[in-house]
Amino acid sequence: xxxxxxEAWRPLIQAVGQDFSEGERQWGADCVExxxxxxxxxxxxFDCPLHYDDAIARSHGYAGIIAxxxxxxxxxxxxxxxxxxxxxxxxxxxxxxxxxxxxxxxxTKLAPPTSxxxxxxxxxxxxxxxxxxxxxxxxxxxxxxxxPKETKVGRGAFTCWExxxxxxxxxxxxxxRLTVFSYNPHPKQ
Amino acid sequence: xxxxxxxxxxxxxxxxxxxxxxxxxxxxxxxxxxxxxxDFNSIHHNSEYAxxxxxxxxxxxxxxxxxxxxxxxxxxxxxxxxxxRVKGFRMKIFNTVGDTVTTRGKVxxxxxxxxxxxVELELWCENSKGVSVGxxxxxxxxxxxxx
Numbered sequence: 001x002x003x004x005x006x007e008a009w010r011p012l013i014q015a016v017g018q019d020f021s022e023g024e025r026q027w028g029a030d031c032v033e034x035x036x037x038x039x040x041x042x043x044x045x046f047d048c049p050l051h052y053d054d055a056i057a058r059s060h061g062y063a064g065i066i067a068x069x070x071x072x073x074x075x076x077x078x079x080x081x082x083x084x085x086x087x088x089x090x091x092x093x094x095x096x097x098x099x100x101x102x103x104x105x106x107x108t109k110l111a112p113p114t115s116x117x118x119x120x121x122x123x124x125x126x127x128x129x130x131x132x133x134x135x136x137x138x139x140x141x142x143x144x145x146x147x148p149k150e151t152k153v154g155r156g157a158f159t160c161w162e163x164x165x166x167x168x169x170x171x172x173x174x175x176x177r178l179t180v181f182s183y184n185p186h187p188k189q
Numbered sequence: 190x191x192x193x194x195x196x197x198x199x200x201x202x203x204x205x206x207x208x209x210x211x212x213x214x215x216x217x218x219x220x221x222x223x224x225x226x227x228d229f230n231s232i233h234h235n236s237e238y239a240x241x242x243x244x245x246x247x248x249x250x251x252x253x254x255x256x257x258x259x260x261x262x263x264x265x266x267x268x269x270x271x272x273x274r275v276k277g278f279r280m281k282i283f284n285t286v287g288d289t290v291t292t293r294g295k296v297x298x299x300x301x302x303x304x305x306x307x308v309e310l311e312l313w314c315e316n317s318k319g320v321s322v323g324x325x326x327x328x329x330x331x332x333x334x335x336x
Contacts (some may be wrong), residue, residue, distance in 0.1 A: 034272075043222035043253065044212075046260040050268055056192075060268050063315040070255035074226040085308055094231060094238045116242040118232060119251040121194050122278040151245030 006148040008112035008159045013146045015110050021141040025166075027156040029079035031135045032067050040071045045050065067130040072165050072174050075136040106107045114156050114182040121179035122161070136173065156183025195267040198201040198299070198306025200239040207294030207310055209263045214249060214286050214328045226252040248291065254322055258312050261292040261325050267308070268330040273307075277325030284325065288316045297326065 030036060037051050049056040050066050057065050067075065080097050081087050087097040130136065144160040158181050165174040199221040212218075216234070223234045231238040239247045255278065262272060284290050298309035307330055313323035313331065 039224070039225040040256070042255075043225050044217050044256045044260050046263070047190060047255065048260075048263050048268070056268070068256065068259055070252060071226065073255075074228070074252050077227045082228065082329075093239075096231065096237065108195075115230075118230075118280075120280055122251060122255065123276050125274045126272055154263040183243075185241065 003156050004024040005112075009146060009148040012108070012143070012157070012159070013148075015108075016123065016143050016146055019140055021110055025082075025137040025139055026076060026078060027076055027136060027137040028075045029087075032075060032130055032132050034065060034132055037065070037067055037071070040068060040074065050143045055156045060178055061131055063131055065132045067132075068079060069124075069126050069132075069174075070081070070125075072124070072130060073176070075130065076138045076165060098156075101114055111157070111182065114184050116154060116156070116185055117179060117180050117182040120181050121157060123177040126172055126173070127175065128161075128167070129178045130167065130173055134173075137173075138176075139166045147180075149181075151181065153181075154183035154185040183184070190264055192268055195269050196265065197309065198333045199335070201296055201299060201308055201331065202241045203296050203299060205296040207261060207265045207296070207312070209293045210257065210264070210291045211292050212257050212292070214284065214288055214290060216247070219247060219249065219275065219286055220255075222250065226250065226256070228252055235236070240284040244283055246283075246285040248285045248289070250336045251278075251280060254278075254280065254284065254290070254309055254314060257290060257314065258322075258327065261294060262310060262329060265294070266308075266329050266331055271330045272327060273330060275325065276328075279325065280322050282316070282318055282321045284314065284316050284321050284336060288318075288322065289334060290321065291315050294327075304311040 007102055028061055045137050054065050090096045142162040143160050146159045148157045158179055160179040163176045164172050220234050223229055230288045233250040292309050294312040297311045300307050310327045311324050312327050314321045
């Protein structure tokens with residue numbers, strides 16, 4: 001990037017306040033199901049019975065097994081492969097899915113191209129439990145801030161996005177603010 | 190964990206410790222986490238790829254770390270507790286493979302809203318390099334003995 005690399009972020013800075021979703025919903029690949037919850041709990045060794053025992057969940061006021069709160073974001077991730085598509089087209093060691101990589105960076109042409117990104121901050125308010133059988137989506141993708149910055153890993157920008165997580169009945173189950181750092185790594189010395 | 194035990198709002202005082210939980214990060218565990226939470230970004234399960242992006246090694250993803258907070262909080266609030274909000278969940282340094290993440294917390298504030306007993310917990314993660322996530326806050330409700 002040139003010395004005026006921050007200037008490349010100006011179009012996105014000027015778009016702060018804009019909803020980039022254009023009304024589109026980003027649906028999770030699957031309905032919430034017991035097996036998916038079990039796989040989510042497994043690496044955490046998290047044995048809370050609200051997430052696997054229907055009778056215990058009901059005895060605590062829920063309509064059945066509930067999903068872990070920290071899993072809501074995962075439940076909005078779309079599939080990598082869709083019927084009729086081919087996404088694994090390269091045997092290159094680090095090749096990424098060719099299309100529809102569900103974990104993406106900024107996803108707007110207003111931002112300069114970047115090759116790296118990761119989440120940095122999260123603020124989430126939980127409004128309703130998510131039950132087995134529900135299906136979740138992200139509704140709205142409003143840009144709240146854009147701050148170009150050079151960090152240890154590279155040059156890029158912190159962008160904060162506001163999204164509603166809704167279920168198949170259009171009920172808002174959570175309000176999410178997620179900040180990501182999108183960047184180009186420093187050149188190797 | 191004995192889930193038949195329930196902590197009540199009246200049992201909690203400002204300054205109380207939320208018992209720590211340790212999460213050793215092996216490659217195996219991080220691959221299981223990626224499969225479980227569907228964040229297949231290669232930075233979380235591929236050391237070579239992660240280093241190309243400027244990170245020191247593959248590192249735990251945000252949902253895995255959120256899950257660590259949830260388990261830690263849930264074990265404190267029991268089955269009757271409800272998690273209402275997470276704020277200030279800031280991932281400050283990488284939680285890389287080969288390290289252990291320990292989630293810690295304490296009670297910051299107690300108050301009532303109508304008859305509901307609310308608690309603000311301060312939560313953070315530590316690894317061998319220091320505080321890696323937070324400190325942030327988690328707002329929960331606890332049942333009341335008098336309700």
